[in-house]
Structures are given as structure tokens and as C-alpha cells.
Amino acid sequence: MIVKKVSDLENTLETLKLERKKKIYFIPTMGSLHEGHLSLIKFAEKKKAFIILSIFVNPLQFDDKKDFKKYPRDLRKDLRIIKDLKINVVLLPEKSFAKNLSFPKIKIKKLDKKLCGIDRPGHFLGVATVVLKFLNLIRPNFIILGEKDFQQILVIKKIIKDFSLKTKVIGLPIVREESGLALSSRNKLIPEKKTKIAANIYTCLKQISEGIITNGLEIKKLESYKNKLLRIGIEKVNYLEILKETNLEVLDHKPSIARIFISVKFFGIKLIDNFRVPKRLVQKNGLILNLKD
Numbered sequence: 001m002i003v004k005k006v007s008d009l010e011n012t013l014e015t016l017k018l019e020r021k022k023k024i025y026f027i028p029t030m031g032s033l034h035e036g037h038l039s040l041i042k043f044a045e046k047k048k049a050f051i052i053l054s055i056f057v058n059p060l061q062f063d064d065k066k067d068f069k070k071y072p073r074d075l076r077k078d079l080r081i082i083k084d085l086k087i088n089v090v091l092l093p094e095k096s097f098a099k100n101l102s103f104p105k106i107k108i109k110k111l112d113k114k115l116c117g118i119d120r121p122g123h124f125l126g127v128a129t130v131v132l133k134f135l136n137l138i139r140p141n142f143i144i145l146g147e148k149d150f151q152q153i154l155v156i157k158k159i160i161k162d163f164s165l166k167t168k169v170i171g172l173p174i175v176r177e178e179s180g181l182a183l184s185s186r187n188k189l190i191p192e193k194k195t196k197i198a199a200n201i202y203t204c205l206k207q208i209s210e211g212i213i214t215n216g217l218e219i220k221k222l223e224s225y226k227n228k229l230l231r232i233g234i235e236k237v238n239y240l241e242i243l244k245e246t247n248l249e250v251l252d253h254k255p256s257i258a259r260i261f262i263s264v265k266f267f268g269i270k271l272i273d274n275f276r277v278p279k280r281l282v283q284k285n286g287l288i289l290n291l292k293d
């Protein structure tokens with residue numbers, strides 16, 4: 001069932017009361033669906049859940065108007081893709097959903113000062129504002145998110161905690177092309193012949209992880225990884241950082257699980273990715289080391 005007017009959602013949920021004995025799993029997306037999105041839907045299908053999928057290109061989370069305009073949209077194709085999936089409600093809010101809001105945008109303190117928070121000013125304010133509206137409206141038992149947008153998961157967990165909501169967050173692994181390139185709706189904007197170059201982003205993350213595990217890594221050396229990417233045709237590396245997974249803080253003497261986070265510009269498009277280092281790490285004097293077990 002497709003719902004466009006948010007005010008209709010309550011009635012729709014009421015008419016589907018029987019189905020609603022199931023747990024509600026909510027999957028927010030911006031459409032142009034690909035296998036990454038489908039992995040989230042398939043996860044919910046296996047739970048025999050009541051699934052609500054939203055498709056909404058949220059203007060509030062774009063710091064750049066041009067980027068918002070050129071963001072790939074193909075609603076017809078999306079609806080075709082999900083036709084045979086067990087989605088109970090497809091929520092397609094109208095533009096007004098994120099317009100003229102009377103409440104101030106949600107402020108995210110520490111997490112907003114890291115990675116994409118710096119790189120895309122206002123991005124997470126926009127994400128949090130709209131996700132909070134969705135959560136308030138739907139009151140789902142679970143929200144399913146992809147680890148592709150790892151920082152987004154942390155932001156959403158934080159607003160759920162701050163607003164004492166009951167929704168639990170499920171984060172699912174990144175789905176990649178065979179080459180290793182993380183699937184993203186934006187990949188459609190890369191000329192096909194050049195996607196091989198973009199696959200080096202993942203190779204770079206893996207190499208850094210392997211390097212840390214075998215010999216340790218001087219943080220300074222991240223510059224040489226950045227330069228390598230620039231040499232093969234990546235336009236700009238917005239950031240390449242290794243941070244604690246739980247709070248995106250810099251590694252220190254306390255053994256922690258860390259992720260390597262990257263954002264690049266390629267053909268004018270922002271691509272992000274991250275990789276979990278499969279060992280606990282410490283940082284001493286600018287050197288990141290694997291804590292031998």
C-alpha cells in the first residue's frame with residue numbers, strides 16, 4: 001500500500017490492524033533502490049515483520065542545492081523493484097514533510113564535529129530532523145539502517161536515546177559490488193568505465209587495515225594512502241581517518257574496535273565508505289597498533 005499524505009498513515013495503520021500484531025520495521029531510504037537497500041528489506045522480510053519503507057529525498061540533509069537536484073531519482077523503477085517484496089506500506093512523503101517546520105532543527109553536538117559532520121555542514125541536522133519526524137509518526141519497533149552510513153547510525157541512536165524513544169536500531173553490513181565498491185545510489189552518476197577507479201577506495205581501506213594488523217601504522221602514513229588515491233584519478237579525499245567505532249573518538253591507549261572512514265570526491269560526486277578493523281587497536285605516540293591477543 002502506498003501512502004503519500006503523512007496524515008493518512010495513521011488511518012492506514014489502523015485499517016491494517018490485524019497485520020500490526022507484527023513488529024513494525026521501518027526502513028528509511030532516498031530511493032534509487034539497489035541491492036544495499038534490498039538487503040535491509042530482505043532482513044525485515046525474514047523477521048515476518050510489518051514493513052514500512054519510506055522513499056524521500058530529504059532536502060534538509062543536502063548542504064549543496066546542486067547535489068540535491070542531481071541526486072538520482074527513479075520512483076517508477078523503485079516501485080517496480082519492490083512490487084514483489086513483502087512491504088506493507090511504502091511511504092512517499094510530499095515535499096511539505098520537511099518544509100516550514102515550526103520546531104528548531106535537532107542539534108547534534110559531538111558527532112556533528114566529525115567526518116561527514118565537518119565535510120557536509122548541516123547534513124546530520126537534516127537527517128536527524130526528518131528521521132525524528134518519521135519515528136514520531138510511525139513509532140516503529142525497529143529501524144533498519146546500513147553501515148554504509150555508519151556515522152548516521154550513531155546519530156540516529158543518539159536522538160532515539162535523547163528523545164526516550166523505544167525504537168531499536170539495527171545496523172546491517174555494507175553491500176558491495178564484486179569489485180569492492182560500496183553500492184550507492186550515487187554510483188549511477190559515475191561513468192561506467194570509471195567505476196574501476198572508484199573500487200580502489202575499498203582496496204585502500206583493506207590495505208590500511210591489513211597494514212595495521214601486521215605492522216602497525218603511523219597515522220602520518222595516511223597521507224601516502226590519500227596521495228595514492230589522488231594519483232589514480234580520485235579528485236579529492238575529503239577525509240581518511242581511523243576512529244573508535246562506538247563514538248568516533250580518536251584512538252588512545254584503551255584497546256578499542258575501530259573503523260577506517262573515508263569520503264572522496266569523484267566526478268564531482270561524494271562517495272563514502274568505511275571498514276571495520278577486525279582487531280582491537282591502541283594508539284601510542286602517533287602509532288596505531290593491533291593489540292595482540
Ligand code: AMP
Binds near residue numbers: 149184
Ligand atoms: P539512502 O537511500 O542512500 O539514504 O540509504 C538508505 C539506507 O540504505 C541507509 O540506511 C543506508 O545506510 C543503506 N544503504 C545504502 N547503501 C548501502 C549499502 N551499499 N549496503 C548496505 N546498506 C546501504
